[in-house]
Amino acid sequence: MRFVFSWLLLLSFVVTLTTTTRGAPNKTPRLSPVDPLLKRQTDVSAIISSDFETFFYDQTLDHFNYKPESYTTFQQRYIINSKWWGGANKNAPIFVYLGAEEPIDQDVTILGFLTENAPRFKALLVYLEHRFYGESNPVRSKEGQDPVEAMKESVKNDTIRGYFNSAQALADYAELLLHIKNKLDAHNSPIIVIGGSYGGMLSSWFRLKYPHIALGALASSAPILYFDDITPQDGYYSIVTKDFKEASENCYATIKQSWDDIDRVATMPNGLAILSQKFKTCSPLNNPLELKDYLESMYASAAQYNAPPKYPTTRICQGIDGASNATDILDRVFAGVVAYHPGRSCYNMTSEATQTSIGWQWQVCSEMVIPIGITSNVSMFPNSPYVLKEFIDDCVNRFDVMPRPHWVTSYYGGQDIRLILSKFGSNIIFSNGLRDPYSSGGVLEDISENILALKTINGSHCLDILNSMETDPEWLVKQRKDEVKIISQWFSKYYQDLRLLKQ
Template sequence: MADIMKVAIFVLVCSICKINAYMPKFHRGRPKGGMLGTPNVKSNHALPPDMWVTQRLDHFNDADTTTWQQRYFVNDTFYKKGGPVFVMIGGEGTADPIWMVEGAWIDYAQKFNAFCLQLEHRYYGKSHPTIDMGTGNLIFLNSEQALADLAYFITYAKQKFGLEKNKLITFGGSYPGSLSAWFRLKYPHLVDGAVASSAPIRAVLNFYEYLGVVTNSLATTGPNCNKNVAAATEDLGSKLQTDTGRNTLKTMFSMCDDLDPSSPDYQLDVANLISNIAGNFEGVVQYNKDNRAFEGAIATNITVDTLCGVMNDESVGAPLDRYAKVNKMILDAYSEKCLDFKYRAMIEDLQKTAWNSSAGEGGRQWTYQTCTEFAFFQSSDLSNKTQPFGSFFPLNFSVQQCIDIFGSKFNRDLIQAGINRTNTNYGGENLKVTKVAFPNGSIDPWHALGIIDNSVAGSTAIFIDGTAHCANMYPSLDSDPAELTKARQVITGLISSWISS
């Protein structure tokens, strides 16, 4: 009986691991853990404990008095009387307390004697407003509620810690960067300046420009990298046409399952497979050389130069062999034995509603926000002549996911209506806001939806050549390019002007 129980437990554990693995490593521009990752440092500082504030579930319905507990962190070790309040805005992942002791904003806090706070975003990390993540409960997950959370929290914290008269600056990277800018727009009486790093300001249904920037970033190593990716994609497409070719691909790319053309989900499986393979490149480009913990020591060293070095190495074999080698490199970095690509399994994973499920890490929540507010669908709809990853995962592939995960009403019309509302609410590319810094990196695909020139009067765009997503937020390195160092100096100067005016 004991042996039977051991086998049963082993099978159960393996099944759980298999199910969890169906969550893509890189989904809609978001790696596991969120788009702002943990700084790749070992801090010697003690991390602050969890603290909690009581929030309203619905800030816009006075008849609904439901409340919940939202997590936040405090670091007052740099604070001197009269210093500013710095607030790090949480986003589409767990709020990591290491940000309370590391990162560029901590350097600014030491310089300006700031009182530091970090607020975790509703529905992420430990901040659970509802009993689960059922679709009906997710109606309270949106940027407007998150901004209202922040407004109440700032008012609460200023009173709690005796900071009512102190200047306040918000910080955020990626989606929280958008929140930082939008908070300054919507609640200017509560914030005196904002840093909005790598912030997508314009919501858009078809974010095909994403692959355009990835293509340009690969081209920084020379013309052959994109040429070889395109050749690999063409060969891959040819092999999909025959049983022999599909079996060859299964072996080459260490697929967990067979490609079954008789399956009703076959085209979706193919789209998911090639989207995941392209995601190997997207993820590395998005976080190229930015001192981010890429999820394991090996992957920390994988850069655009690494990928293109493999793709240009003729000793490895044909371009498709090199494409497969890149895939193995990423699988090894994540300690994964095989490549999961089954569309239905991914959907079933993202349909899970329990907070402790694999979807509760943030994948379900972020997918919901893209389906209802932002889209940001990174399709392959750019011409094959202008991006090398083929046309296998078009816009409809992302739209179908919204329908399959959340229900038939989450169709293209509903998604587009949400996008229109977001851009109307915040201004989109016509955003009008003052005292906001918009740092963006030229390598980062998200800069295509950001503010990269000084078209927003009263605010400052900081376009950093050669850097990637949120690079200016991470701890500085001796190897940082001069433009990145200069960008941090510009931000320092802006903060100084905001808190002294």
């Protein structure tokens, strides 16, 4: 079977079924700093305050060619907060958030690392939107389309979609940051780029590719080693399994057994109707895979965003274990669903297309080829191996394009990273929480004295760069303090060098 994974507002799957064994041509969880489902309501509905000003820049469509169409421009959105900035005359620093696979305004209100540390450093805050997302889509800027429709058109248009890649995005950021510095006459203001997940990868790569623009990078939960064969394909889902097993052995065993029970019930007369009723689906199930995919994505999301004070994996397992009197395993599994999503009258097994779900699928099928699969017998998930040929076939069917599985390591590196980066890289913080499944592809050990890995045993995806809370545990507070201390040292060295150059 070809098992196609698309990360929507809930990590949801698009599936094509042919056998009971699963292959995973496109089983790549979305790389987002925060769980869209678990955003606090205040974050979801927050209106960006007047401290944040929105601007647009006439960005170059193609930075790497000199064809006539290369000089086409589109409107790239960026947001600035100058509330705490010490000013260009004092060479005050600039914190830059590199946007990733979603509109930039969805991140501004949740990125506490920038706003909470700006007063200390008297920093200017800049948020850059990734090309093709939000209001920075070349198709939308030309045709005035709805953002989702513009994204659909973008990934179908073979004259446009070739410009939808990370190298072009980094070049956008370089050109735009130089424009901002020139506009503010802030030529000597040092820049720190910050990003989470895919944006964390972009941050580390930006420091390596444009060291003359960025003094340093904070790359949170950046799985830059999850390419080629550097990280075993089981890495992601092995941590999902580990998270649930640590929460409860009984919960782990129940989930592991449930997949066969779903198949068993589905083969019964009116089996799909029974499953639909048992799991209170908003519409009747068409096949058992819709339910399996919903559950798999829920478990993966809970593990990826397994944050305190109420760890989602623990919450699900409390629901499952709390229904131990139920003789039916699937009733216990449904109790876990209710514990994770309380108060719902029904559970939607499908999700509407979004900019992110469409755009990220294109990125995965072109260059972000992250080989995630399931082959371990101890996994709580059914077997679902990553098979490159099936992945390629799926992407060709979807986009009529051949993925480039080795391009990321060719262009950015990754193989023998300790040997290579220790020779020329500097000023990068790789932060990870080991409960995050994507930490399996992260940098977890120091590479040199100034390419540093900060990891926390109980941390989850991008937790360190999100808004702080009074309930934050000490280990998370310390991780953030350590990051600030390292950045302070970078600034001290920079200003010392600047003074020497001006003498």
